[in-house]
Amino acid sequence: MPDPSAGARPAPMRSLLVLSTAALAYSLAQTTVIPAIGDLEARLHTDSSGVAWTMTGYFLAAAVFTPIFGRLGDMFGKRRMLVVSLLAFVAGSVVSALGDTLELVVAGRVLQGVGGGIFPLCFGIIRDEFPRERVAQSIGLISATLGIGAGVGLVLGGIIVDASSYHWIFWGSAAMSALAAVAVQCLVHESPVRSKGRVDVRGAAVLGIGLILPMVAVSRANTWGWDAPRTLGLIAIGVAILVAWVALERRTDEPMADIPTLSAPPVLMTNVATLLIGFGMFASYILIPQLAETSTRTGFGFGLSATGAGLLMLPGAIIMLFVGPVSGILGARLGNKVPLALGGLLTAAGLILMGLVHDTQLEILVFNMVSSIGVGLAYAAMPNLIVDAVPPHRTGEATGLNAVVRSIGGSLGSQVTAAILAGSVLASTRLPSDSGYTDAFVISGVVALLAAGLAVIIPRAGHAHLPVLSEIGAASPLGDPALADTRVRA
DSSP, X not given: OOOTTOOOOOOHHHHHHHHHHHHHHHHHHHHXXXXXXXXXXXXXXXXXXXXXXXXXXXXXXXXXXXXXXXXXXXXXXXXXXXXXXXXXXXXXXXXXXXXXXXXXXXXXXXXXXXXXXHHHHHHHHHHHHSOGGGHHHHHHHHHHHHHHHHHHHHHHHHHHHHHSOHHHHHHHHHHHHHHHHHHHHXXXXXXXXXXXXXXXXXXXXXXXXXXXXXXXXXXXHHHHOTTXXXXXXXXXXXXXXXXXXXXXXXXXXXXXXXXXXXXXXXXXXXXXXXXXXXXXXXXXXXXXXXXXXXXXXXXXXXXXXXXXXXXXXXXHHHHHHHHHHHHHHHHHHHOTHHHHHHHHHHHHHXXXXXXXXXXXXXXXXXXXXXXXXXXXXXXXXXXXXXXXXXXXXXXXXHHHHHHHHHHHHHHHHHHHHHXXXXXXXXXTTSSBOXXXXXXXXXXXHHHHHHHHHXXXXXXXXXXXXXXXXXXXXXXXXXXXXXXXXXXXXX
């Protein structure tokens, strides 16, 4: 209900500028880490499985805490919780910046993930505060900022690492996020919209435990053995806990996930495809930088700097933004499962080709662009499929949980491919072998191919078409399907 103390609303343009700054801080902080993977691995004295936790830790925390912060924003004020999210992001950045061990850097990344509610809260403020005719355009602009910042971060991260070290990536993130938090507190009016409710802390805790146990098993599989009782046991326990979580959510009055909605075949199948595509895309984020920065003395590495690795990946990040609207056009004419299926096929083709043929930088650049086109088509189609399949009042929740599933897929892809690389390390070089990269790319491609096959059999519901800017954001490397809920609420 409205807050009676709320005063005159500020100019939307001022609020939009401040919210865009918060969005940019978030998006830059995520992709600047990617070119630093090699530097992190060397300086933290770890292997591919260890350094993958800098990605996995963030995505798991974001998967659990993003719905929590969304609910807290509805209850206690979206601006207030946006400031809290940004401050959590600042705290995580500082911890990682100060960290000189893997444990500290990962702990900081987990804290950054706690601040993962930044985008849904920005969208909520816009829906509550902006004139009806400005809502869709403004959400689309914030969404596009996510994609643009993600692309810039790939290059900026490489430049920072080459000039100094990974520490300064996190110091820069802390400074920008702190400035954004101050600006939000001082220049953005608190939303007057409140809704009573409760936070499903129990469900979030169970979900977190169920997700992390299999990840730990995968990361330790090369040490314990893939068929070792500890490995299989942790995976089995994690799966059992996730099954129990579904049953728990069905019995919870105000769950973090509405299971009947999520279990509808179009929604369930879209979310599974989302997980599989996310697996493939984030696997490439682990593989390409390490391959690019591997010494030429190995016979297959390119010996690039971190900046060079970022530039090698930049065309793929940029092209994702352009194919988002193409996905919308295809979906409007042929149904949204068509761009999802096509996207899965192209993602698979690019990843498999990178695995089989990666002798030159040009081959990686071209095949990564093919894969990125596929990811962009698929990611922009996913929120449209969700919007088609759920009632209007469930759109925000369902698309937000689709974003959570994407994070889980990214965590799984990062950890599995890193484990494959770690298992292929040669005693002579103490580096992953060429066959390790081949296996990791090909397995990721096969996973994306499964997503394409699943997309073909998704029940056809409709031809929803998001605004162009929203499709750009959804197709970006770190796109958030929660932006799809751009309908103005009465």
